[in-house]
Amino acid sequence: MREPQTILVAVATIWRSGASIQGMASFSDIQLDAGIARGLKRGDEQAQTVAYRVLSPAVMGMAVRILQDHGLAQEVVQDTFVELIEHAHSLKEPSSVIGWVRRVAVNHCLMRLRSPWHQRRTTAEDDGYSEPVDPRAAGERNDDLWDLEHVLAELPADTRMVLWLHDVEGYTHQEIAALAGKTTSYSKSQLARGYQKLSSRYLESQSDQDGFERKNRTQESQSKDRAGTASAAGNANATEAGLPAR
Amino acid sequence: MTPEKIADLLAHRDGERLEPQRAAEIEADVERRSQLVVLRQLKHELNELPLVAPPPEAWAQIKARTAKQPSSFSRFTQRFPLAMAATVALATMLGIVIWDPANLQSQRPDGPAVPVADLSAVASGSQASRYAALVNRSQQLESALLYQPEATVTWSEDQQALLYRIADLDSELTAAPAGELPSLDARERLWEQRVRLLESLAQSRRVSAQSAVF
Known part of the structure; x- marks a missing residue:
């Protein structure tokens, strides 16, 4: 038995296909109605669709940031939701769906980071053969300003993974160490x-920005001075010619 | 700023316990306090990055994958129903046990879940039964490799080379267009190679895991 009202509530969650959703990068910002979780457990197709729409942008966002590869990130999304659909019946606690999806998605990201194919590719990237991936549309970028997305893409894969899991997903160092098979x-x-x-790139961009603003201010004041001088000269000429001053 | 100093600042930012002297140094130092502000700002910006919607076709692909589809083994049984019936009958008569789950359990305390099978045990069957056994054995080994506890151990160069060879075999097995599969003999040889490579890989992973433990 479906629960249409809860499904509608979840559907109302922001979803624009192909677009990015501003200002919420983490799974902890997402809420999934208990009715959807129960529907997943029963194998309800509508609940599966809603869960996908609500959770897939978070999975994709995390995977793109960690893997820096849209193709691999899509694979992570697919594998995660295939597992969710196939194993949701065994979920003991409906409220654990989001945590479960995040855990599975993180594992899929790690599997891909560890794979020899990915390691070979990142070695090629380190040699300068590949451009970092940017999840935004071309019009949304501004190469002159501080660009966290771009600097994130330049970090080594392991560093990116730790940074994202710790500071966005809230994993502890112990949890990350256990996942990566390393120490805290x-x-x-x-x-x-x-x-x-x-931070070094951020501070560089700030000083560039300060320099840019100083330069702008100087140019503005210089052009004002020039305009003032020209205006004064114009007025003097006009008076000399017997015309009213501007 | 060195990574060590940043690590201190991050610990302070995240409310981890620092030696009182180090915490006092941070509080007293104007420059480090301003660096702390930058670290907080960066964390805030990371959390403000937008979600990314997958492409529209992704959901259809997931639904296609979760639709009930016969496994490669059952496709084989559909293609060769008589051969399968003969195989089952023969296996029952001869009592061939290709893989014993108890064997897997008994190995748990000492090492990974790699079922041990002797390929010569299946050599006595018909070609179809040998083929089915090889496919089955390959699937078992692959599952065992995927779910081994040592999956977290780094892959060595030799292991990576084995993975590449397996990938090459897979492309040979799947490269032919539909309806033009290699002969059963050729496929059997490919599957036999695949099983042997997987067995080498499993053995190698087992050794890696043991050396990581000690």
């Missing part, structure tokens, strides 16, 4: 390295 020191050092790069 490894997780902490990757996070520090990530922030070292991010």
Whole structure:
């Protein structure tokens, strides 16, 4: 038995196909109605569609940021939701759906990061053969300003993964260490390295921005001075010619 | 700023316990306090990055994958129903046990869940039965590899080479257009190679896991 009112509530969650949704990067910002979770458990197709629409942008967003590859990120989305559909009946607690999806998606991202194919590709990237992926449309980018998305893409894959899991998804260093099969020191050092790069690029962009604004202000005041001088000269000429001053 | 100093600032930012002296140093230092502000700002911006919607066709692909489809093994049984019937009968008569789940369980304490099978055990069957056994064995090994606890151990170069060879075999097995599959002999040889490579890989992963433990 479907629960149409709860389904409609979830459908009302922002969903624009092919577009990005501003200002909420993490799974913790998402809420899934308990009715949808129960529908998933029963294998209800409408509940599956709604769960996909509500959760897939978070899965895709995380996978794109960690893997920096749209094709692989789409694979992660597919694999995660195939698992959800096939195993939802075994979910003990309906409220755990979001956590379950996040855990499965993170595991799929890690599997791809570890795969020899991906490692070979990232080695090629390090050699400068590949451009970082940007999830935004071309019109949304501004190469002159601070661009977190772009700097994130320049970080090594492991660093990106630790940064995202720790600071966006709220994983602890212990949890990341367990996932990656490394120590907590490894997780902490990757996070520090990530922030070292991010903060230095951020400060550079700020000083560039300051310089840009100073230059603009100087140019503006110079053009005002020139305009003032020209106006004064014009007025003097007009008076000399017996015309009213502007 | 060094990664060590950033690590201290991050710990402070995230409310982790720091030595009182280090925390006091951060509080007293104007430059480090301003760096702390930058780290907080960056974390905020990371959390403000937009979600990304998958392409519209992704859901249809998921639905297609979750629609009930016969596995490759059952497709085989549909294609060769008589051969399968003969195989089952022969296997029953001879009591051939290709894979014993108990064997898998008994190995748990010492190592990974890699079922041990002797390919010579299936050599006595007909070609169709050998073929079915190879496909089955390959699937078992692959599942065992996927769900092994040592899946987190890094893949060595040799293991990666094995994976590439398996991928090459897979492309040979699937490259032919529909209806023009290689002969049963050729496919059997490919599957046999695949099983042997997977067995080498499983063995290698087992050794890696043991050396990681010790």
